[in-house]
Amino acid sequence: MEDDGFVLNFAAAPAAPAATSNVSTVAKSLNVKGGWRAKRQAAKKIIKTKAKELAATAPPPAANKTAPASDAASKKRSSAAAFGKTLDASAKKSKPASGAKSQVVSSLFTSNPELPETTAPPPTEPIPEVPAPAPLPTFTATTFEGCGLEPVLCAHLSAKLKVTRPTPIQRASLPHLLQFAERDTVLQAQTGSGKTLSFLLPIVHRLIRAEEQYQHHNVSPLSRSLGTLAIILAPTRELAKQIETVLNQLLAYRNTLAAQAEKGAETPSTTKHKHWIVPGIVIGGEKKQSEKARLRKGVNILVSTPGRLLDHLKTTQSFEVGNLRWLVLDEADRLLDLGFEETLRDILKILQERKDAATKGRRRIMVKSWPAGRQTILCSATIQQGIQKLAEETLDDPAFIKAETKDKKKGKEMKEVKDKAADVDGETAESAETIADDDAKKKTDEDVEKTEQRHSVPTQLKQSYIVCPAKLRLVTLVGLLRNLAKPGRQSKIILFVSTTDSVDFHFHVLANGYKAPARHAEDEEEEKDGNEDEEEAEGEEVDGEEKKKKKRETPKGGELAPADKSLLQTGAETPTLPGALLFKLHGSLPQSARAAAYEKFCSTKQPSILICTDVAARGLDLPDVTDIIQYDPPADVKDYVHRIGRTARLGREGRAILFLLPSEMEYLVVLRDQALKVEEMKADDVLKELAESKVKEGEGAEGGGGKVGKMRRDQKKKVFEKALMDVQMEFERFVLADLQNVELSQKAFTSHIRAYATHGASERHIFHVKKLHLGHIAKSFALREAPTDLALASLAKKKENEEDRKKKAPPPDAKSKPGAGTYKRKAAMLVSSASEFGDGDVKSMQIKRFKRK
Numbered sequence: 125m126e127d128d129g130f131v132l133n134f135a136a137a138p139a140a141p142a143a144t145s146n147v148s149t150v151a152k153s154l155n156v157k158g159g160w161r162a163k164r165q166a167a168k169k170i171i172k173t174k175a176k177e178l179a180a181t182a183p184p185p186a187a188n189k190t191a192p193a194s195d196a197a198s199k200k201r202s203s204a205a206a207f208g209k210t211l212d213a214s215a216k217k218s219k220p221a222s223g224a225k226s227q228v229v230s231s232l233f234t235s236n237p238e239l240p241e242t243t244a245p246p247p248t249e250p251i252p253e254v255p256a257p258a259p260l261p262t263f264t265a266t267t268f269e270g271c272g273l274e275p276v277l278c279a280h281l282s283a284k285l286k287v288t289r290p291t292p293i294q295r296a297s298l299p300h301l302l303q304f305a306e307r308d309t310v311l312q313a314q315t316g317s318g319k320t321l322s323f324l325l326p327i328v329h330r331l332i333r334a335e336e337q338y339q340h341h342n343v344s345p346l347s348r349s350l351g352t353l354a355i356i357l358a359p360t361r362e363l364a365k366q367i368e369t370v371l372n373q374l375l376a377y378r379n380t381l382a383a384q385a386e387k388g389a390e391t392p393s394t395t396k397h398k399h400w401i402v403p404g405i406v407i408g409g410e411k412k413q414s415e416k417a418r419l420r421k422g423v424n425i426l427v428s429t430p431g432r433l434l435d436h437l438k439t440t441q442s443f444e445v446g447n448l449r450w451l452v453l454d455e456a457d458r459l460l461d462l463g464f465e466e467t468l469r470d471i472l473k474i475l476q477e478r479k480d481a482a483t484k485g486r487r488r489i490m491v492k493s494w495p496a497g498r499q500t501i502l503c504s505a506t507i508q509q510g511i512q513k514l515a516e517e518t519l520d521d522p523a524f525i526k527a528e529t530k531d532k533k534k535g536k537e538m539k540e541v542k543d544k545a546a547d548v549d550g551e552t553a554e555s556a557e558t559i560a561d562d563d564a565k566k567k568t569d570e571d572v573e574k575t576e577q578r579h580s581v582p583t584q585l586k587q588s589y590i591v592c593p594a595k596l597r598l599v600t601l602v603g604l605l606r607n608l609a610k611p612g613r614q615s616k617i618i619l620f621v622s623t624t625d626s627v628d629f630h631f632h633v634l635a636n637g638y639k640a641p642a643r644h645a646e647d648e649e650e651e652k653d654g655n656e657d658e659e660e661a662e663g664e665e666v667d668g669e670e671k672k673k674k675k676r677e678t679p680k681g682g683e684l685a686p687a688d689k690s691l692l693q694t695g696a697e698t699p700t701l702p703g704a705l706l707f708k709l710h711g712s713l714p715q716s717a718r719a720a721a722y723e724k725f726c727s728t729k730q731p732s733i734l735i736c737t738d739v740a741a742r743g744l745d746l747p748d749v750t751d752i753i754q755y756d757p758p759a760d761v762k763d764y765v766h767r768i769g770r771t772a773r774l775g776r777e778g779r780a781i782l783f784l785l786p787s788e789m790e791y792l793v794v795l796r797d798q799a800l801k802v803e804e805m806k807a808d809d810v811l812k813e814l815a816e817s818k819v820k821e822g823e824g825a826e827g828g829g830g831k832v833g834k835m836r837r838d839q840k841k842k843v844f845e846k847a848l849m850d851v852q853m854e855f856e857r858f859v860l861a862d863l864q865n866v867e868l869s870q871k872a873f874t875s876h877i878r879a880y881a882t883h884g885a886s887e888r889h890i891f892h893v894k895k896l897h898l899g900h901i902a903k904s905f906a907l908r909e910a911p912t913d914l915a916l917a918s919l920a921k922k923k924e925n926e927e928d929r930k931k932k933a934p935p936p937d938a939k940s941k942p943g944a945g946t947y948k949r950k951a952a953m954l955v956s957s958a959s960e961f962g963d964g965d966v967k968s969m970q971i972k973r974f975k976r977k
């Protein structure tokens with residue numbers, strides 16, 4: 125595309141400082157005769173003069189301090205400033221239906237920060253090549269049979285699940301887990317590499333074996349009366365359900381057996397497999413009574429979320445766990461992160477007590493091929509130091525199994541790790557890509573440790589970032605979504621935002637806001653008459669109470685989905701993205717809505733977009749996801765890895781795009797230090813495409829196609845920028861037309877700012893609230909100004925308190941002292957409030973501006 129440099133010439137004339145930019149504020153402070161209008165005129169003059177002075181004296185923006193602006197750049201700046209002026213002059217007032225005071229429509233193209241140098245410093249070390257976790261070509265030692273898996277299961281895997289060859293992590297873990305029943309184990313492998321089967325298969329294998337071994341005994345080891353033998357814990361309900369589905373598929377092996385027997389194939393007799401292995405699930409949001417009934421009957425393998433499991437352990441008398449042999453923590457690092465620490469500790473304590481009681485009461489059965497005690501398996505794509513503490517407490521002499529590549533540079537050292545693993549695990553090493561035993565790990569040098577700490581992602585996953593000023597975020601998002609979810613493109617997009625309120629807002633606004641027929645006749649007239657008086661006096665009543673009511677009840681133009689209805693909606697078609705379906709998922713939705721959104725997004729063949737919090741970041745194997753958009757950067761690099769891991773699974777292609785503000789570009793260094801290779805995507809290109817399509821739509825409507833093509837470059841630029849302003853205005857009008865919309869938008873804004881403050885300490889210098897221009901951020905929530913300074917004040921205060929608390933709190937490792945753990949728990953909960961489990965604590969924020977008098 126030809127580079128007009130047309131939109132993102134962010135460097136507009138330096139903005140007047142906040143204190144002087146607000147006409148009303150300045151006007152109030154003036155002692156001028158002639159009433160309010162005269163005061164305002166005087167205030168405007170003062171601001172203009174001040175801005176000119178500042179423009180003459182202001183130093184170049186911080187990001188550009190090192191490099192003097194080129195002539196071309198300064199030309200761009202002045203043209204942007206000129207254009208900004210044009211738009212500012214034509215800025216029109218629009219009355220919010222809410223009865224709020226009228227607000228100024230500020231241009232999208234003024235006062236944007238200078239775009240910093242986009243080329244981040246090169247990574248400190250070359251980025252290691254990581255292969256796709258696709259199943260490897262056939263080797264005898266790399267088949268499931270070669271790994272030692274029960275033939276019944278091997279046959280079932282290939283006949284019914286169409287899984288014929290193990291992935292690297294399966295090749296590494298299966299022989300180990302099948303050989304060492306007692307050994308606690310940590311599994312780490314890339315996202316989408318088949319870890320679920322890695323821990324499920326050995327458990328099912330040992331249950332099948334036990335039944336064969338004990339077929340002549342009175343009591344089968346699979347008898348439901350013996351209670352639960354294995355528990356699998358997952359941090360989210362969706363992930364727990366997904367694991368249960370895979371488990372159900374595996375346990376249907378008896379059907380395969382029966383089918384083979386019918387065909388006269390030589391298979392182990394079904395008489396050897398009298399019992400079905402009974403799976404079960406207990407998760408939050410479901411009816412506890414029916415769960416209790418299932419547990420009473422007996423569940424062999426139970427999948428659960430931690431809170432609900434603890435609840436049943438405490439309250440369901442008939443829940444028998446005295447015979448428990450396996451405990452799996454999937455996404456183990458997350459289970460720790462989310463403030464589940466205490467819950468996990470309680471669970472482990474109760475399990476131990478029940479085991480001791482069962483042993484004492486001689487209710488614990490002994491089976492040759494099962495662990496005498498309990499085997500605990502921890503599993504994640506991002507297990508790092510964070511896991512050590514939990515690992516030490518939970519695991520006994522754990523083995524670390526990791527499947528990843530040979531880092532070319534560190535090959536020698538890694539080989540040492542592998543060789544050691546080979547010695548330890550004998551036959552296992554034959555099929556293992558890399559097995560890093562814990563002892564071997566200690567022997568590696570610092571470099572290897574560093575490599576180990578890096579997160580590995582599939583190489584076929586294309587990672588990009590898009591630098592976009594806050595004001596332009598919403599239109600850029602719309603442009604990008606329209607581009608990716610084009611009709612005819614088989615696309616499934618996951619859009620991550622930081623809070624539940626933000627999910628609700630974006631879902632509602634994208635579903636209903638664009639081309640929404642919410643323009644009121646009087647608004648349009650006011651816009652047409654180009655009233656010079658841009659702002660209403662503060663506190664001036666715009667609409668009568670009656671008028672407001674009427675507007676809320678019957679928006680002109682009809683068909684506007686009422687906000688409250690839309691909030692419960694889970695899937696919607698939208699004119700913003702023609703032909704695409706929109707879904708939303710977060711932790712505050714009713715369970716039925718969560719399940720419906722999840723299922724529909726999985727099953728639809730239409731281009732679709734799932735707007736969600738980090739509730740969908742981990743473990744979910746959503747089929748055919750093509751693109752991940754991280755509209756809000758994640759709270760942690762680990763989350764970045766998991767979020768992008770929802771695409772490019774098992775060797776498939778996929779793309780991930782990260783939105784960054786110009787002030788956040790240092791995050792690229794963080795990513796590149798983690799060997800995460802991100803490339804730039806130009807926001808300008810995205811915007812240009814959106815503007816073009818918008819202009820074409822307009823031309824089509826007026827029947828004057830092709831006019832823009834013949835325009836001069838500067839004319840075209842203006843037309844395009846106007847088109848983008850129109851898109852933004854559509855959303856702003858939509859929000860202002862309804863009090864509920866305004867509140868939704870304000871809630872989303874405040875929770876977004878709060879979540880922003882919860883970035884980890886190591887990244888806080890990049891994601892610092894003080895760096896945010898709240899007015900510009902408000903624009904990205906289709907608001908014309910930040911709801912109130914109260915948000916910032918409250919936030920700053922909370923942060924201050926938090927820092928004070930931190931100073932006073934005991935160090936996190938002082939866990940033996942009474943009250944220890946609280947500090948960490950609180951911190952974890954604070955982080956969680958930025959994601960699916962928190963609501964951004966907006967309730968405590970006062971939303972003053974639009975409240976009725």
Ligand SMILES: Nc1ncnc2c1ncn2[C@@H]1O[C@H](COP(=O)(O)OP(=O)(O)OP(=O)(O)O)[C@@H](O)[C@H]1O
Pocket residue numbers: 259286287288289290291294313314315316317318319320321504505742743744745769773774
């Ligand atoms: N050996 C195999 N051959 C073919 N497909 C497989 C194999 N093992 C697993 N799969 C499929 O690969 C996909 C990803 O597997 P899974 O969800 O277990 O990945 P994961 O490593 O747990 O990912 P995450 O880290 O995101 O949780 C699933 O659709 C699963 O059915």
